[in-house]
Amino acid sequence: MAPRKKPEPDPKGTSPVSMADLARELGVSLTTISRALSDHHSIGPAMKQKVLKLSKKYNYQPNRLASALRKGKSQLLGIVVPYIEGRFFPSVVHGIETAARKAGYNVIICQSNEDVAQERRNLDTLLSAQVAGILVSLSRTTHDFQHFEKVRSRGLPLVFFDRILEGDKVNAVVLDDQEGGYISTRHLLSQGCRRIAHLAGPQHLNIYKNRRQGYFDALREAGLPEDESLIVYTDMAQQSGAEGMRQLLAAANPPDGVFGAGDYCALGAMQEARRQGLRVPEDVAICGFSNETFTVVTEPTITTIDQRCEEMGQAAVRLLLEVIETNGSAYTPRQVVLRPELVVRGSSTRFLDAGAGPVAAPTVESADPADA
């Protein structure tokens, strides 16, 4: 191996200072440096000061690799998401990164591209990177937890968020979709709607089933019947929402309110209504779901349900850190359910309803279009 000389401060500037350098300079042992820096009790205050001063002077940066190797744990958290696009995942990741950093962790990101095989590889990568814990939102093609066994058997803390598999005892953070459907529908009721339609999503997906259930709950509570003719099943796309609306409006007794299971189909519905000369919200009030970015730029702006993306990220990190800290001691898997938030905007505001919750409030942190 090439011998490496270490002249005192830093000749080419290429070599980062190590604890050994500090030790040599101070004429003390490596141990002393290490313990001084980690504020160990067996180091005198005077020595601590000296070490600290010197480390500042040479701008000492601990080598995390070495530290992690020795301790068997790094200060890294692994994230596996289907992809980093759209509104949802970037926001959650944003929340995760922020919370993680606050706790002294860095995050390493992996995309599964909706592919189980890739997801499996991601896990292997994270394992070999010796992360301290893993946060996962499952790919669409994931139907079992098999490949997570490896993680679990290593005793690595694991937390799922948003996309989880039902029926397994795992740590998870999810949104209460049923509550979302409920408050959305209640809001429409509070605006005077009496015939509220629902643009539903594919019912084999829990989130959509739950949103619909919340819708039913609110209707029942208000003493209104469940009218299947007021429910249109869509694929959640804008186009599909428009078609659904056309269908609803063609009926004998058209709705005066629409709760869309997503913002895209709600938008489609709103556009169709206006094309047919209806006023929104006067003739028909509309609520969406997800608080997509575009909901603040349409005319009128769209009332929707915010999914608390950032909070989800933060909650996931909190949960993960808890598991990390209780280090293996028979931690019981816990599920955190986030309460969705109604964001009232123009598409449903027939009159200024006191206590209708926060109005508008842009949710994207930097709506500043000057980014790029």
Add this chain to the structure above:
Amino acid sequence: MAPRKKPEPDPKGTSPVSMADLARELGVSLTTISRALSDHHSIGPAMKQKVLKLSKKYNYQPNRLASALRKGKSQLLGIVVPYIEGRFFPSVVHGIETAARKAGYNVIICQSNEDVAQERRNLDTLLSAQVAGILVSLSRTTHDFQHFEKVRSRGLPLVFFDRILEGDKVNAVVLDDQEGGYISTRHLLSQGCRRIAHLAGPQHLNIYKNRRQGYFDALREAGLPEDESLIVYTDMAQQSGAEGMRQLLAAANPPDGVFGAGDYCALGAMQEARRQGLRVPEDVAICGFSNETFTVVTEPTITTIDQRCEEMGQAAVRLLLEVIETNGSAYTPRQVVLRPELVVRGSSTRFLDAGAGPVAAPTVESADPADA
């Protein structure tokens, strides 16, 4: 220290297999295992096979920390972005992660939150994580490269993207905004517009200055005069775009085309025009800039300039890897300039113009609203 026993396969499942385990099992030296796995020539094919088989059997995962520590370089790339929100940065990060993974690297993400101090801390973190290279898009409060000296002095490859500081010899990937303004304006001309207005952005920012310049270039090329009365300076917000449009339409000779320096202000302009009873694109054609997500859901959809977010990420990684590979050997900083792409949509399509470029094409990879 607590002594650690290592029974053969894996008792509690908690201990990952190391090369030492394999060596013991095969009765060979650690060296042999290491070299067999890295396909070193001094290991016989028979032995290589045996080692490989055993490593599969025990599902051996190399400890990257150890490897990186020894080699002095990890397989990690650091990313520093202002934040992970909106359309632009997530997409770039997506591109970066994809390209990096393809090259066998993982990415670790940091947000500066538009704060130089945080940016500085991010760099320190990445340095101590021993990343192999760093990708940076500067925070808005960054006005000098001072804190990057530390990185440079360590000989760490560094590539900037999108947000860079002018006049410094650095590796960077940026978008050709001038070209964007040019093709956008040319497109409007090709649609028969003759009085093309421009909703300009703050001119102290290069990107906006360049977009305006491209606009001028196209006008000049078409033999049209630079008419300052056709330029309105906005803060890029939707509201501001609407006001600009109002102003333009109130003038004696209103425009028949508008090139907005951003999608938000273009949207505002379009809405204002329609409010005043004008038809888009028939009476006034409109182009935006950035290919924001909402541009595909408006009525009509908005013609815009795509900033090649993903390509930018990929290009940045390519450049970084180049620098990493030419490892310090006096690499001359290089700038990659990406060509923006015109995305023709409804707001400017007066007649189907042959050769007008790709039509529509949703750019978000998963427009599937079922994410969450």
Add this chain to the structure above:
DNA sequence: TTACTTTACACAATCGATTGTGTCAAATTG
């Protein structure tokens, strides 16, 4: 003053993988 605790630090092993240098035997060459 003797015995016992602290205080303050050093030694040396260790985490897991990498790599320059040996070593020994088989293969090739003259």
Add this chain to the structure above:
DNA sequence: CAATTTGACACAATCGATTGTGTAAAGTAA
């Protein structure tokens, strides 16, 4: 057949930080 090359593997140092144990000296209690 002796001499040299090549093949196949082991030794041991190393990356940088952590930590159990050891050991002086100083402080305290009896």
